[in-house]
Amino acid sequence: MGSEVTAFSDFLHDTIIFLPVLLKGLGVTILLTGCSLVFSLVLGLGWALMTLSGNAWLSAISKTVVNVIRGIPIIVQLFYVYFVLPEIGVQLAPFAAGAFGLGLAYSAYQAENFRGGFEAVDRQLVEAGRSLGMSESTIFRRIIFPLGLRTALPSFGNTTVMMLKDSSIASTITIAELTRAGQLLAIATFKNGTVYTLIALLYLMASLPLAAGVRAMERKLSRR
Amino acid sequence: MITLEKVAKSFGDLQVLKDISFTVARGEVACLIGPSGSGKSTALRCINGLEVYDGGVIQVDGQRVGAENLPSIRRRIAMVFQRFNLFPHRTVIENIIEGPVFSLGKPVAEAREMGMDLLEKVEMADKATSYPAELSGGQQQRVGIARALAMQPEAILFDEPTSALDPERVGEVLNVMRELASDGMTMIVVTHEMRFARDVADKAIFMADGYVVESGPAVEVLTRPQQERTRQFLDRILALD
Ligand SMILES: Nc1ncnc2c1ncn2[C@@H]1O[C@H](COP(=O)(O)OP(=O)(O)O)[C@@H](O)[C@H]1O
Ligand SMILES: [Mg+2]
Numbered sequence: 001m002g003s004e005v006t007a008f009s010d011f012l013h014d015t016i017i018f019l020p021v022l023l024k025g026l027g028v029t030i031l032l033t034g035c036s037l038v039f040s041l042v043l044g045l046g047w048a049l050m051t052l053s054g055n056a057w058l059s060a061i062s063k064t065v066v067n068v069i070r071g072i073p074i075i076v077q078l079f080y081v082y083f084v085l086p087e088i089g090v091q092l093a094p095f096a097a098g099a100f101g102l103g104l105a106y107s108a109y110q111a112e113n114f115r116g117g118f119e120a121v122d123r124q125l126v127e128a129g130r131s132l133g134m135s136e137s138t139i140f141r142r143i144i145f146p147l148g149l150r151t152a153l154p155s156f157g158n159t160t161v162m163m164l165k166d167s168s169i170a171s172t173i174t175i176a177e178l179t180r181a182g183q184l185l186a187i188a189t190f191k192n193g194t195v196y197t198l199i200a201l202l203y204l205m206a207s208l209p210l211a212a213g214v215r216a217m218e219r220k221l222s223r224r
Numbered sequence: 225m226i227t228l229e230k231v232a233k234s235f236g237d238l239q240v241l242k243d244i245s246f247t248v249a250r251g252e253v254a255c256l257i258g259p260s261g262s263g264k265s266t267a268l269r270c271i272n273g274l275e276v277y278d279g280g281v282i283q284v285d286g287q288r289v290g291a292e293n294l295p296s297i298r299r300r301i302a303m304v305f306q307r308f309n310l311f312p313h314r315t316v317i318e319n320i321i322e323g324p325v326f327s328l329g330k331p332v333a334e335a336r337e338m339g340m341d342l343l344e345k346v347e348m349a350d351k352a353t354s355y356p357a358e359l360s361g362g363q364q365q366r367v368g369i370a371r372a373l374a375m376q377p378e379a380i381l382f383d384e385p386t387s388a389l390d391p392e393r394v395g396e397v398l399n400v401m402r403e404l405a406s407d408g409m410t411m412i413v414v415t416h417e418m419r420f421a422r423d424v425a426d427k428a429i430f431m432a433d434g435y436v437v438e439s440g441p442a443v444e445v446l447t448r449p450q451q452e453r454t455r456q457f458l459d460r461i462l463a464l465d
Contacts, residue, residue: 127305132298132322133299
């Protein structure tokens with residue numbers, strides 16, 4: 001009984017010391033997730049637009065790229081960006097390489113999210129736009145894009161949660177995000193249990209509100 | 225002003241329109257009637273190019289309807305859909321000004337002013353800032369009609385505008401259409417509302433199996449049909465009324 005109380009007070013004591021370091025790591029994790037999210041969305045929208053462009057060449061290119069990206073482990077893509085690109089003269093700082101690599105890897109999934117959203121838009125609304133004399137590009141801008149985005153919002157949210165967790169892969173290219181910050185702490189202090197419990201809790205704290213946000217969005221959208 | 229001449233249209237192996245010819249003059253109201261699956265919607269959709277017809281010719285004021293002039297044809301001929309097809313992400317007034325602003329290039333303020341007048345006309349002004357999902361079917365369809373009118377079209381095509389409505393909501397939509405007809409709007413209406421057709425239409429066109437079986441003055445066709453097919457159809461429809 002007595003030793004358990006001591007163990008718990010040790011845990012609290014260590015937590016107070018470790019937390020500032022880990023919170024700093026969490027900050028990097030969130031920043032990295034944010035940067036790679038933006039990059040993946042821009043690139044993913046590009047792939048989706050190419051696929052749906054109706055141009056056989058563009059569509060073939062984007063489909064190939066998406067399949068290649070999806071077929072390669074994220075960690076290998078990160079290593080490629082960080083270790084191989086410098087050999088052809090593209091030297092990126094670790095954080096930039098991480099954001100670029102993760103963004104690239106996830107752009108394939110974002111492309112699917114976009115495509116799924118756009119294709120789910122009711123064809124009859126597209127016809128309503130046509131019957132108003134709208135051009136196909138206006139129809140995309142005014143009808144397909146906003147409605148498709150709305151449909152895809154939950155998928156974007158889920159993908160963001162996955163990106164948050166997978167950003168831990170960036171620890172392998174020396175980025176001091178949450179997992180790496182924790183690893184260094186654990187190695188220095190041998191307090192594996194405390195450190196990895198705290199890391200797990202911090203990831204949960206970051207991802208649970210995100211998941212709740214997605215559900216709130218879904219509820220709000222389904223009312224219209 | 226709208227002329228179909230020997231129009232044919234197939235979906236793959238299925239020839240839906242075999243030989244459709246009729247004319248609707250400016251200011252005329254024509255009702256297109258016929259059994260389900262006889263190609264009424266397809267004929268209507270060919271007129272504003274939502275479907276590409278593959279035989280014969282359709283003309284609007286002497287201009288042939290074809291891929292090269294679809295936007296211009298569509299800006300002159302509006303359409304009202306069975307399922308309303310309002311844009312769910314836009315308010316009522318935004319639905320109304322969507323065409324004038326983003327197709328015709330009108331200034332927003334001007335489009336909005338005209339839009340509010342149209343909403344007065346269909347008695348929906350108090351719902352201008354509501355979303356379609358907040359409206360009843362009858363209200364949505366009246367907005368659908370206002371959206372069509374906002375294009376200041378020369379003619380309006382109606383594809384079963386009251387079929388998706390609760391029975392008690394049908395009247396309010398037909399009343400708006402009656403008013404349009406008396407204002408002199410050129411209208412082609414696919415409908416099963418025989419009383420409306422008799423009272424309002426100048427002309428009735430009975431279609432079956434991809435052909436125009438019978439057409440002429442509405443009262444003639446609807447009360448003294450010459451063809452056996454027409455008679456059978458009308459008997460069946462009127463028995464349901
Ligand atoms: N896009 C399409 N592809 C294939 N078949 C179609 C399509 N649109 C309509 N059809 C078929 O054409 C026939 C006529 O349809 P439609 O014009 O909607 O008839 P109506 O409006 O008189 O009920 C039906 O058999 C229908 O299944
Ligand atoms: Mg139909």
